[in-house]
Amino acid sequence: MTRTVVRASGLTKRYGSFTAVDAVDFTLEENRIYGLLGRNGAGKTTVMQMLTGQIFPNDGELEVFGRTPAEHADVLRRLCFIAESQRYPDAFNAAHVLKAAPWFFENWDAAFADRLVHDFRLPLKRYIKKLSRGQLSAVGVIVGLASRAPLTFFDEPYLGLDAVARQIFYDRLLEDYTEHPRTIVLSTHLIDEVANLLEHLLIIDQGRILLDRDADEVRGSATTVAGGRAAVESFVADRAVIGREGLGGLASVTIDGRLDRADRVRAAELGLELAPVSLQQLIVHLTGADLRAGTTEQEVAA
Amino acid sequence: MTAVLEQPTVRTEPRSRVGEIWRVVRLHAVTPSVFFGIPWIILGAAWLVMIIIGIIAGAAGADTVKMGEGMRYSWAVLSPQWYLVAVGVQAIGLTMSFALGFGATRRDFWLGTGLMFGIVSLLNAIAIATLVQLEKLTNGWWLKVSMFDSLWYGQGGWLVDFYTTFALQLFVLFIGASVTTVFLRWRMRGMLVLAFGAIALALGGVAIATLTQSWPAIFTWFGSIGVVGVFTVVLGLALVFAIGGYVVIRRATPR
Numbered sequence: 063m064t065r066t067v068v069r070a071s072g073l074t075k076r077y078g079s080f081t082a083v084d085a086v087d088f089t090l091e092e093n094r095i096y097g098l099l100g101r102n103g104a105g106k107t108t109v110m111q112m113l114t115g116q117i118f119p120n121d122g123e124l125e126v127f128g129r130t131p132a133e134h135a136d137v138l139r140r141l142c143f144i145a146e147s148q149r150y151p152d153a154f155n156a157a158h159v160l161k162a163a164p165w166f167f168e169n170w171d172a173a174f175a176d177r178l179v180h181d182f183r184l185p186l187k188r189y190i191k192k193l194s195r196g197q198l199s200a201v202g203v204i205v206g207l208a209s210r211a212p213l214t215f216f217d218e219p220y221l222g223l224d225a226v227a228r229q230i231f232y233d234r235l236l237e238d239y240t241e242h243p244r245t246i247v248l249s250t251h252l253i254d255e256v257a258n259l260l261e262h263l264l265i266i267d268q269g270r271i272l273l274d275r276d277a278d279e280v281r282g283s284a285t286t287v288a289g290g291r292a293a294v295e296s297f298v299a300d301r302a303v304i305g306r307e308g309l310g311g312l313a314s315v316t317i318d319g320r321l322d323r324a325d326r327v328r329a330a331e332l333g334l335e336l337a338p339v340s341l342q343q344l345i346v347h348l349t350g351a352d353l354r355a356g357t358t359e360q361e362v363a364a
Numbered sequence: 365m366t367a368v369l370e371q372p373t374v375r376t377e378p379r380s381r382v383g384e385i386w387r388v389v390r391l392h393a394v395t396p397s398v399f400f401g402i403p404w405i406i407l408g409a410a411w412l413v414m415i416i417i418g419i420i421a422g423a424a425g426a427d428t429v430k431m432g433e434g435m436r437y438s439w440a441v442l443s444p445q446w447y448l449v450a451v452g453v454q455a456i457g458l459t460m461s462f463a464l465g466f467g468a469t470r471r472d473f474w475l476g477t478g479l480m481f482g483i484v485s486l487l488n489a490i491a492i493a494t495l496v497q498l499e500k501l502t503n504g505w506w507l508k509v510s511m512f513d514s515l516w517y518g519q520g521g522w523l524v525d526f527y528t529t530f531a532l533q534l535f536v537l538f539i540g541a542s543v544t545t546v547f548l549r550w551r552m553r554g555m556l557v558l559a560f561g562a563i564a565l566a567l568g569g570v571a572i573a574t575l576t577q578s579w580p581a582i583f584t585w586f587g588s589i590g591v592v593g594v595f596t597v598v599l600g601l602a603l604v605f606a607i608g609g610y611v612v613i614r615r616a617t618p619r
Contacts, residue, residue: 114464114465114467115464115469116464116465116617116618117617118615118617133469133470133471133614134469135384135468135469135472138467138468138469139467140467141467142466142467143465144465145465147619148461148462148465149458149461149462149618149619150458150462151395151398151454151458151459151462152398152454152458153395153397153398154394154395154462158394158395161394162387162390162391162394162466163466165387165390165391166387166463166466166467166468167466167467211467
């Protein structure tokens with residue numbers, strides 16, 4: 063039986079006339095890995111800040127572990143959120159951060175943290191403000207992993223990390239998650255890197271949730287159809303088109319929804335090429351505003 | 365299957381409120397240079413300058429008794445106070461953002477920070493009041509230098525020096541911290557309103573006092589309450605800032 067850890071309905075955050083998060087509804091279940099995906103400024107960090115009680119929503123309802131998170135110690139002590147733009151006290155170095163962490167996270171694993179410091183080659187004695195972007199990300203990743211908080215947020219954990227460090231993060235997260243299941247929310251715009259890690263996707267754009275689905279369902283749910291323009295158009299005529307490109311007499315159209323055997327046979331007869339769409343491409347199609355506007359127009363015309 | 369959590373979560377292990385406040389104190393003390401190291405380096409440097417002046421004056425055969433009297437008007441003993449206003453500002457501006465990321469509540473953070481301020485003020489007050497006595501005992505570090513035994517210090521005994529330093533120290537720390545909570549909650553607009561409000565309040569006070577010709581009465585009152593009375597007012601103001609900060613910080617949002 064899974065428990066609902068987070069329940070948001072109509073959750074809204076406005077900054078003056080700008081609506082950063084616009085009446086979103088979603089739930090997060092216990093012990094799953096969520097991907098909070100979207101473009102820069104889509105509202106990912108704002109959502110996480112509300113979930114962790116760092117900012118106050120303007121509207122809507124929000125329950126984390128059964129109650130409003132802000133100012134509730136019994137909720138907040140189960141959370142860990144090191145923001146991508148996390149501020150640290152001026153005189154702090156990474157050693158100070160790791161020294162203070164066990165006072166705030168009751169499941170803190172110091173040995174695991176030490177191992178991660180070694181893995182990421184994080185200089186412990188250098189002032190936080192002197193760290194490179196990647197090293198700063200490593201501090202957040204180490205705290206997030208070693209805290210073992212029942213609800214852990216990783217805000218753009220890959221920012222500035224080199225390929226080796228990204229792989230280490232990926233491996234350690236999976237290993238530790240298997241041993242100590244917990245709810246993890248990972249926000250990023252580097253989608254393909256984490257695609258295989260995620261169990262459930264929340265795609266957010268301009269403050270709204272565009273897609274809230276299991277990752278397995280999403281993988282392979284979209285297909286790109288390529289071939290002669292006329293043939294492609296006839297094939298996709300009654301389907302949900304989410305992306306469209308064309309060059310001369312050739313067209314390449316991305317459609318949402320699975321294709322059955324009959325569809326595939328028909329595509330082959332028409333001489334069309336079918337290609338699976340990666341998560342990243344799918345999200346580009348879903349959140350690329352210009353593309354979408356163009357598609358709607360063409361769909362109307364068709 | 366999905367079950368909704370209707371009841372508030374049950375605590376897995378008992379954790380007292382005191383622990384949650386105390387960890388904020390420890391967080392501030394993780395870098396002891398901020399609250400203790402740098403203020404005492406500033407004070408130590410000021411003391412060294414005074415001592416060197418004393419040695420030069422002595423070597424030049426100047427009237428060191430007169431020098432000592434002149435030094436009573438030096439503010440060297442207060443030199444770390446400006447820095448400590450900045451410490452109050454940073455305690456809220458940077459450390460709070462960090463503590464919230466670590467899952468502290470604003471309430472516990474403010475209470476823990478206040479407790480830290482109290483501890484710092486207590487220790488500084490004990491140290492300064494004791495140094496005043498030492499300076500008197502050694503006749504100005506054997507050079508007739510008057511650094512700690514200056515201004516209002518050294519007149520009413522150890523306890524008065526302790527009390528006045530404690531009050532001043534709390535005031536200095538809380539004014540920096542509480543003004544920063546206004547910034548965190550209302551940003552620049554809040555700061556402007558606060559600044560203009562304070563100026564308007566001060567001007568209004570001056571206008572009332574001048575128009576009703578009550579300045580002599582005010583000075584007489586300050587004279588009558590004495591050093592201890594004045595610093596009781598300072599302590600009261602520190603308390604007002606402490607309470608004001610608590611109210612404001614409850615809905616403040618770190619950047």
